[in-house]
Amino acid sequence: MRRKAGGRRTRTRTERKQGRYITSRVPRGELTDVAFDATLRVAAPFQRQRRQPHIKRAVVLHRSDLREKVRVRRTRNAVCFVVDASWSMAAETRMQATKAAVLSLLRDAYQRRDLVGLVSFARDRATVLLPLTNSVEMAQQRLRTMPTGGKTPLSRGMMAGFELLARAKLRDREILPLMVLLTDGHANVSMTGQPPQQEAYQLAEFIASQQIPTVVIDTELPNFYRGLAKELADRLNGSYYQLEELSVGLAELVRSHQELSRINI
Structure with a gap:
C-alpha cells in the first residue's frame, strides 16, 4: 500500500x-x-x-x-464497527462484545491518533452511535444506550459505515480504514426498492471496489447457519469469522488486521 x-x-x-x-x-x-x-x-x-x-x-x-x-x-488507523442490532441475532450479547472492543481499542488509540467509530442498524435506519474519534470519554457516554430490536436494514448499516470511512479518507489520504461488520448477513429492509438481500450484496461489491478493507463477524447461531454472512464477506472481498469460534477477543482480532495492513505494503 x-x-x-x-x-x-x-x-x-x-x-x-x-x-x-x-x-x-x-x-x-x-x-x-x-x-x-x-x-x-x-x-x-x-x-x-x-x-x-x-x-x-x-x-x-x-x-x-x-x-x-x-x-x-507512520499513519493512523480508522476502524468503524457496523453492528446488526435487530432481533435477527442475539443483539444484546453482540452489543456488549462490541462495546468492549471499542473501548479496548480506544484506550491505546489516543497517543497513536487512531480513530474508532460505531454504527448500529435496526428497524428501518442506521444510527451513528459513535463518530470516528479517539476519545474514550465520548465513547463511554455514547455507548451507554444502544437501541435494539426490529427488522434488519443491512444496506443502510453498511452505507453509513462506508460513508464514515470515506469521509475520513478524504480528510487524510493516508489513513488506513477498516470496517468490522457484525451480522448474520440477513437483510429484510431495502433502501432502493430492490430485494433487500440483492441490494446488500450489490452494495458490498461497491464497497469492495472502493478499497475499504472489511472483516465480517458472522453472528448467526450454528444451529441455524445459512451462509449469508459468508456470502457477504465474499462480495466485500473481506475476511470472515464466526463469532462463536473466535479464539481471540474482537479487539485483538482488529489489532491483528491492522498489523496485516502494516506488513502487506
Missing part, C-alpha cells in the same frame, strides 16, 4: 521524499527519489567494460542501473 502524505502510527510505504529509507527497487514511472547507493551497486560490476579511453568518467551509468528509494512513514 503506497501513500502520498505524512502519517503517524502504522508504518506504510510512502511516495514522499520524507520518511525512513528502508530498501530500493526498480523505478515505477517517473524517477524522483534516486537511491544512489543501490544504483552504484548495480552499476559496479560493469564499469570495466563500460569505460572508454577518450571519455573520463568516474562511474558510467546506464538507465537500467537506476533504482529508487522505498521509504516508510
